[in-house]
Amino acid sequence: MEIVIIGAGVIGLATAWRAAAGGAGVTLVDPEPASGASAVAAGMLTPVSELTYGEEPLLRLGLASRDRYGAFVAELEELTGLETGYRTDGIIEVAFDADDLKYLDDLRRFQESLGIPVEALTGRECRRLEPMLAPGVRGGLLAPEDGSIDPRRLTPALLAAGEKLGVRLVRRRAAGIVVERDTAVGVRLDDGTTVGADRILLAAGPWSGDLDGLPPGTVPPVRPVKGQVIRLRARTPFIGRSTRGMVKGSSVYLVPRLDGEIVVGATQEELGFDTRVTAGGLWELLRDARELLPGVTELEFAEVSAGLRPGSPDNAPVMGPSALPGLVIGTGHFRNGILLTPVSADILSATLLDDPVPDVAEPFSPGRFSSEVHS
Numbered sequence: 001m002e003i004v005i006i007g008a009g010v011i012g013l014a015t016a017w018r019a020a021a022g023g024a025g026v027t028l029v030d031p032e033p034a035s036g037a038s039a040v041a042a043g044m045l046t047p048v049s050e051l052t053y054g055e056e057p058l059l060r061l062g063l064a065s066r067d068r069y070g071a072f073v074a075e076l077e078e079l080t081g082l083e084t085g086y087r088t089d090g091i092i093e094v095a096f097d098a099d100d101l102k103y104l105d106d107l108r109r110f111q112e113s114l115g116i117p118v119e120a121l122t123g124r125e126c127r128r129l130e131p132m133l134a135p136g137v138r139g140g141l142l143a144p145e146d147g148s149i150d151p152r153r154l155t156p157a158l159l160a161a162g163e164k165l166g167v168r169l170v171r172r173r174a175a176g177i178v179v180e181r182d183t184a185v186g187v188r189l190d191d192g193t194t195v196g197a198d199r200i201l202l203a204a205g206p207w208s209g210d211l212d213g214l215p216p217g218t219v220p221p222v223r224p225v226k227g228q229v230i231r232l233r234a235r236t237p238f239i240g241r242s243t244r245g246m247v248k249g250s251s252v253y254l255v256p257r258l259d260g261e262i263v264v265g266a267t268q269e270e271l272g273f274d275t276r277v278t279a280g281g282l283w284e285l286l287r288d289a290r291e292l293l294p295g296v297t298e299l300e301f302a303e304v305s306a307g308l309r310p311g312s313p314d315n316a317p318v319m320g321p322s323a324l325p326g327l328v329i330g331t332g333h334f335r336n337g338i339l340l341t342p343v344s345a346d347i348l349s350a351t352l353l354d355d356p357v358p359d360v361a362e363p364f365s366p367g368r369f370s371s372e373v374h375s
Helices: 010-021 056-080 096-114 124-129 150-166 279-292 293-300 341-353 359-365 366-374
Strands: 002-006 023-029 089-095 117-121 139-143 168-170 176-182 184-188 194-196 200-204 223-233 242-247 250-256 262-263 300-311 318-323 327-331
Touching: 002 010, 002 184, 002 194, 010 023, 010 150, 010 327, 010 341, 023 279, 056 150, 056 341, 056 359, 089 096, 089 124, 096 184, 096 242, 117 124, 124 139, 150 168, 184 200, 200 341, 223 279, 242 279, 250 279, 262 279, 279 293, 279 327, 318 341, 318 366, 341 359
Parallel strands: 002 023, 002 200, 023 168, 089 242, 200 327
Antiparallel strands: 089 139, 117 139, 176 184, 184 194, 223 262, 223 300, 242 250, 250 262, 318 327
């Protein structure tokens, strides 16, 4: 089977690797592989901390993916010899005032009702775990099974894994889908050439609906959601684990790397395809980070960047066969693309190869938006 994957972000790269491992011939089409949202993401693996009421199917998907990460990374690192910065040292989330603390307490009760292990902490216990936390921290939660990974190490490893298994990389922009007899049979590139395919995976993030040749309603609406991120550098250990804070209702997180880098993020802005870094966005991040960890202002400034996350109408992934035979969709991962990489690659590669698809995929079929798309 010949498979063409449009989009070499983390979802496209991981699916290419798994599909090639399953015996398919795979071609990746992307002018700038391993860029976009994947290069900006902080890489927290936090299905518990990101949990929102009413999102139990997404929680189950996130938990399945987080629990799959250990084996996924072990196989990837053994195949490529590259490290991914994978860590399993838990996530701490702290609160500064009574309202923030009540939010965390309600969240803890909800998590416990679903059987998810989480530990309530006093302010003193929070500072014992992370001594650099501000004295005003009122309390917090420890999600001991959560962790993080470095996306800027993960994506090169996925590229290398694909190359070792014969994945072909075409550094061109996909301009359209070639449709014959109501079936997708190839991808037209921006230079006018065509790459034929038995199956096509559309994993182009917020650009997934921009291709010519797609019948109306084939791709659910996916919008860009901007996120700005600051990268700092600590010469001595600053925090030991990923740390999130609720600061007067606003959320900020800091994710440490083993090499001393600390990623601070992330804003969430509905501004279309605007990728400008703004003074206001950076000020908000540093303001809240300083409330959480006052010493953050003494750290070395390294970089600022902005990326576009693909958000679906319900902010959950869109994965599975489209209404156009031969075309599979894998987009809409919003804030959870890195977390959901292993399980998404399993789901999408199984769909492409006609293998059994994991049960957790069912709620995320593109068909759930069919009435909205056609209304």
